[in-house]
Amino acid sequence: MTNEELYLSVTLKAWKTNIERADKAFFNLTPEQLLKEIAPEKNRLIYLWGHLTAVHDAMLPLLGFGQRLHPEFDEPFLSNPDKALPNMPSAEEVRKSWDEVNRKLLDGFAELRAADWLQKHTAVSEEDFAKDPLRNRLAILLSRTNHLSYHLGQVALVAK
Amino acid sequence: MTNEELYLSVTLKAWKTNIERADKAFFNLTPEQLLKEIAPEKNRLIYLWGHLTAVHDAMLPLLGFGQRLHPEFDEPFLSNPDKALPNMPSAEEVRKSWDEVNRKLLDGFAELRAADWLQKHTAVSEEDFAKDPLRNRLAILLSRTNHLSYHLGQVALVAK
Numbered sequence: 512m513t514n515e516e517l518y519l520s521v522t523l524k525a526w527k528t529n530i531e532r533a534d535k536a537f538f539n540l541t542p543e544q545l546l547k548e549i550a551p552e553k554n555r556l557i558y559l560w561g562h563l564t565a566v567h568d569a570m571l572p573l574l575g576f577g578q579r580l581h582p583e584f585d586e587p588f589l590s591n592p593d594k595a596l597p598n599m600p601s602a603e604e605v606r607k608s609w610d611e612v613n614r615k616l617l618d619g620f621a622e623l624r625a626a627d628w629l630q631k632h633t634a635v636s637e638e639d640f641a642k643d644p645l646r647n648r649l650a651i652l653l654s655r656t657n658h659l660s661y662h663l664g665q666v667a668l669v670a671k
Numbered sequence: 672m673t674n675e676e677l678y679l680s681v682t683l684k685a686w687k688t689n690i691e692r693a694d695k696a697f698f699n700l701t702p703e704q705l706l707k708e709i710a711p712e713k714n715r716l717i718y719l720w721g722h723l724t725a726v727h728d729a730m731l732p733l734l735g736f737g738q739r740l741h742p743e744f745d746e747p748f749l750s751n752p753d754k755a756l757p758n759m760p761s762a763e764e765v766r767k768s769w770d771e772v773n774r775k776l777l778d779g780f781a782e783l784r785a786a787d788w789l790q791k792h793t794a795v796s797e798e799d800f801a802k803d804p805l806r807n808r809l810a811i812l813l814s815r816t817n818h819l820s821y822h823l824g825q826v827a828l829v830a831k
Contacts, residue, residue, distance in 0.1 A: 512804070517789050518678035521805050525813045550710035550828050629677050644672070645681050653685045656813075657820040664821035665828065668710050 515625040519649075523620060526652060529659045530613055533563065536666045537609070542602040549665045554593045556669065557602060559662050561588035564609045567616060570655055573632050574648050576619035581608045628652070675785040679809075683780060686812060689819045690773055693723065696826045697769070702762040709825045714753045716829065717762060719822050721748035724769045727776060730815055733792050734808050736779035741768045788812070 512520065537545075537560050545557040554562075565584035571577055587599040600608070628649040631640035640646055672680065697705075697720050705717040714722075725744040731737055747759040760768070788809040791800035800806055 514786055514789055515674040515678055517804065517807070518675060518682075518785075518809065521807065521809045521813060522678075522682070524805055524810070525817060529817065550713075553710075553828055625678075626674055629674055644677065645684055647677070647681065649678065649681045650684070653681060653813075653816075657685060657689065657817060660817040660820040661824035661827075664824035667821075668713055668825065668828075 513625065519625040519628060522649065522652060522656075526620075526656050529656055529663065532663055533659060533666075536663065537606070545602050547669050549668050554665070556666060557599070557605060558588060558593035559666060560609060561600060561605050563659060563662060564605060564612055565589045566655065566658060568608070568612045570616060570651060571612070571619070573634055573651055574616075574619060575633055576615065580612055580615060584608065623648070673785070679785040679788060682809065682812060682816075686780075686816050689816055689823065692823055693819060693826075696823065697766070705762050707829050709828050714825070716826060717759070717765060718748060718753035719826060720769060721760060721765050723819060723822060724765060724772055725749045726815065726818060728768070728772045730776060730811060731772070731779070733794055733811055734776075734779060735793055736775065740772055740775060744768065783808070 537556070540556065542557075545560065546555055548555050549559070561584055564581065565588045568579045568581050568584060571579055584600065587596050629644070629647050631637070631646060632648050632651050635643075635646040697716070700716065702717075705720065706715055708715050709719070721744055724741065725748045728739045728741050728744060731739055744760065747756050789804070789807050791797070791806060792808050792811050795803075795806040
């Protein structure tokens, strides 16, 4: 392995470890348990799960892996706060979409060589990328791994 | 910049961004506010701040940057849960130590070239590292960045 490949392997391993943690935290909960709030008057677990799914889904076009699979998750889980809408996807729909999105991301990851991660992500222009070459795919992967950890810290408050 | 240097720059930027977030979250709180719990019967903010300081302090020997600066933080913030001990360091002591530890880490980071991050960290043996070359300094940096995010997600529940 080259040094850049080692860098990538460590980074991908951190992503996978956090996805596994999330799987473990969410999969064992019943639909009723998923309606629990992480703290009084804060987001419910189901909302965080849907929110993470929507954010991961949005990584697909950002990384150049194609269209989003579940743009309909934005309204209930991204543009609106929890409990703002009368209806939201069921626990079963969230679970299925979560799996589907993360699988499609892994398929995309498998197609990229280490150097490809240093190319610009799709939300930055050529001009801006020339000024700041750190606005690359790798930066998306790291920030989304951190975002996942951030919410896992919240999930841990109830999931025990 | 070489590709491995770009990898490192993105990774260090994620660390720094999260340290800045923590600074912002903790620095504006009064000693009284730091005694708030993140959720009923959960850790207090001051405990999380001390805990993060202890974990970052332990990175110094792990990354080969020398002795720990505050091993006395382990008992109140690592080996024991919150509220288990009658006395703990004051908010002012935590703030000072947090700054000191993170500054020393940055000094250490500045001394490492990209390839140095791929060397083993000090808690893994030569034999184990030969079997799994991903147990390197970089893995420590990524896991501690994620650990910081994890607790920042909890701090956000009260710090607003």
